[in-house]
Ligand code: NAD
C-alpha cells in the first residue's frame with residue numbers, strides 16, 4: 001500500500017512512519033516543517049533502513065497538492081498535519097481555522113479527484129469537552145473549549161458529511177488521549193519549539209535543567225491527590241493504532257478512542273519519572289490552568305474489540321523513553 005502521511009515529520013507522524021515502513025508499506029510524507037525538522041527523515045531512514053519520498057509543501061496550497069496526488073497515486077492517507085497548541089489557538093484563532101480546516105478540505109478534494117478512498121484522521125480527546133462521566137466512550141456528547149478543539153470537532157463534522165455524500169469512502173477518526181514517550185532508539189521523540197505547553201516535555205526540560213521548576217496547575221481537583229488526571233499513552237502504541245486502522249476490515253466511517261483506559265495524576269507521573277530515571281524534578285503547586293478539566297481517560301474497549309488495539313508499553317516505559325530521547329539529543 002502507498003500511504004500519504006501528512007505532517008509525517010512531526011511527533012506522532014514520524015513514529016507512525018516508522019511502523020508503516022516496518023510493516024512493509026510505502027510511505028510518502030508531505031510536511032511544511034512549521035513545527036518539525038527535516039533531519040527527522042534521516043532518523044526514520046536510520047531506524048528502518050528504508051527510503052521515504054518527501055515533499056516540503058503547505059497543504060493549504062491546493063494546486064501543489066493536486067500535482068503530488070496526480071504523480072503519486074496514493075492508496076490511503078493518514079492526516080496528521082495541523083497546528084495543535086491550545087493556548088496559541090486562543091490568541092490567533094483565524095490561523096488555526098485557516099490552517100487546520102483548509103488543509104483538510106484540500107486533502108479531501110484531492111482524494112475525491114484522484115479516487116483515494118481510505119483516510120485516517122487525527123482527532124483528540126479534547127472534543128469531549130468536560131465529560132459527564134469516566135471512562136469516556138465514543139458516543140459521549142461533544143463540545144470544545146478552545147479554537148484548536150473546535151477545528152477538530154468541525155473536521156469530524158466535515159468528514160461525516162463527506163462520508164454521507166459518498167459512502168464508498170473508508171474513514172477512521174482516531175481520538176487520541178495524551179501521547180508521550182519516544183522511539184526506543186532515542187532518535188525520534190517530541191521536540192517542541194520554545195517553552196513546552198504539555199506536561200511531559202516540561203518535566204523533561206526541568207529534569208535536564210533547561211527550565212528551573214515545573215508548575216503543577218492546581219492541587220485541589222477532585223482526584224486521587226488533587227492534581228489533574230490524564231490517560232497517557234506511549235507514542236509507539238498510538239502509532240500501532242494507525243496501522244490497525246488502515247488494516248481494519250470494517251468499512252465506513254468509524255470513530256475510536258486511543259488511550260490506555262488508565263488515569264494518572266500529574267504527581268504520579270512526576271514521581272514515576274523521577275524514580276525510573278533517578279533524577280530530581282523540581283516542582284511547585286500553582287493555580288489551576290484556565291480551561292483544564294480534573295480528569296480525562298478513555299474507554300478503549302471499542303478500539304480493542306474492532307481493531308484489536310492493546311497497549312504494550314507501561315508508564316515506566318513512557319517516562320524512560322521520553323528522558324532517553326532528550327539525553328541522546330545534545331541540541332535539546
Ligand atoms: P506535530 O506538530 O509534532 O506534527 C504536526 C506536523 O504537521 C508538523 O510536522 C507540522 O510541520 C505539520 N504541519 C502543520 N500544518 C501543516 C500544513 N498546513 N501543511 C503541511 N504540514 C503541516 O504534532 P503531533 O503531536 O505529531 O500531532 C499530530 C496530530 O495529532 C495533530 O493533528 C494534532 O492536533 C493531533 N493530536 C495531537 C495530540 C498530542 O498531544 N500530541 C493529541 C491529540 C491530537
Ligand code: UFG
Nearest residue numbers: 124125126176177178197198199202215216217228266292
Ligand atoms: N500540567 C501541569 N503543568 C504543566 C503542564 C501541564 O500541571 O506545565 C497538567 C495539566 O494541568 C493537566 C496535565 O498536566 O492536568 C496534562 O496537561 P497537558 O497540557 O500535557 O495535556 P492536556 O490534557 O491539557 O491536553 C493535551 C493536548 C490537547 C489534547 C489533549 C487530549 O494539549 O491538545 O491532550 O488529547 F486535546
